[in-house]
Amino acid sequence: LTMGKKKIVLIGASNSMLFNGLRAGLNQDNVELTNLSLGGASIIFSLYCTLREKNKDIVNKADLVILESNIIDMIHGIDLYGKIHLILRNIFLTYNELSKLNKKFLVLLLPLLEKHSDYNVVETINNAHRMCCNQYGFNCVDVQSVYLKNNVMDFYMTMMPDARHQLQRIMYEFGKNIANENFSLFKFSLPSSIDLDFKICSPKND
Numbered sequence: 001l002t003m004g005k006k007k008i009v010l011i012g013a014s015n016s017m018l019f020n021g022l023r024a025g026l027n028q029d030n031v032e033l034t035n036l037s038l039g040g041a042s043i044i045f046s047l048y049c050t051l052r053e054k055n056k057d058i059v060n061k062a063d064l065v066i067l068e069s070n071i072i073d074m075i076h077g078i079d080l081y082g083k084i085h086l087i088l089r090n091i092f093l094t095y096n097e098l099s100k101l102n103k104k105f106l107v108l109l110l111p112l113l114e115k116h117s118d119y120n121v122v123e124t125i126n127n128a129h130r131m132c133c134n135q136y137g138f139n140c141v142d143v144q145s146v147y148l149k150n151n152v153m154d155f156y157m158t159m160m161p162d163a164r165h166q167l168q169r170i171m172y173e174f175g176k177n178i179a180n181e182n183f184s185l186f187k188f189s190l191p192s193s194i195d196l197d198f199k200i201c202s203p204k205n206d
Contacts, residue, residue, distance in 0.1 A: 010035045010036065018165065021171035025178070034058050043067075073091065104183065109126055110143050111156070
């Protein structure tokens with residue numbers, strides 16, 4: 001029976017799919033978890049998931065929707081250097097639309113644990129997420145800032161075999177803490193007044 005369980009929808013990339021990581025931590029006895037994540041998915045995938053007809057009821061009934069995409073957004077920003085405006089556009093469009101759902105959103109800003117020459121791109125992407133969270137009332141856990149503030153970024157860089165994925169044990173505890181949190185402490189999103197028209201098209205469409 002799921003009566004009385006918290007309904008959580010997780011929309012992220014591969015860090016939300018690792019077997020013993022975030023999704024396992026969220027999947028507590030008091031939680032009904034729906035994981036819509038897809039490896040390599042950027043922020044625009046979150047918009048796609050919420051627009052799909054088969055997901056609308058799941059999202060509407062969710063007590064909390066967790067978003068995790070900033071690592072992929074940063075990677076795309078680095079790989080598509082010179083076209084970072086496209087990534088920023090997708091971030092702003094997605095938050096604008098999701099805010100209208102008037103749900104409790106929790107955005108996870110995870111650290112990209114690798115040294116590179118495009119730190120400005122990384123911060124530009126993360127700042128876009130931070131600004132949108134503030135503007136539209138999305139709850140945010142900024143792990144990137146926590147690591148930098150506590151001077152542990154280099155420590156995790158040396159520990160991680162894969163710079164784009166977090167330690168599963170840490171992410172498990174992270175998810176468990178979220179699942180056991182008092183959801184009344186989370187705020188609802190602030191709906192945008194900007195109306196845009198999005199449609200999902202397939203090869204079957206003319």
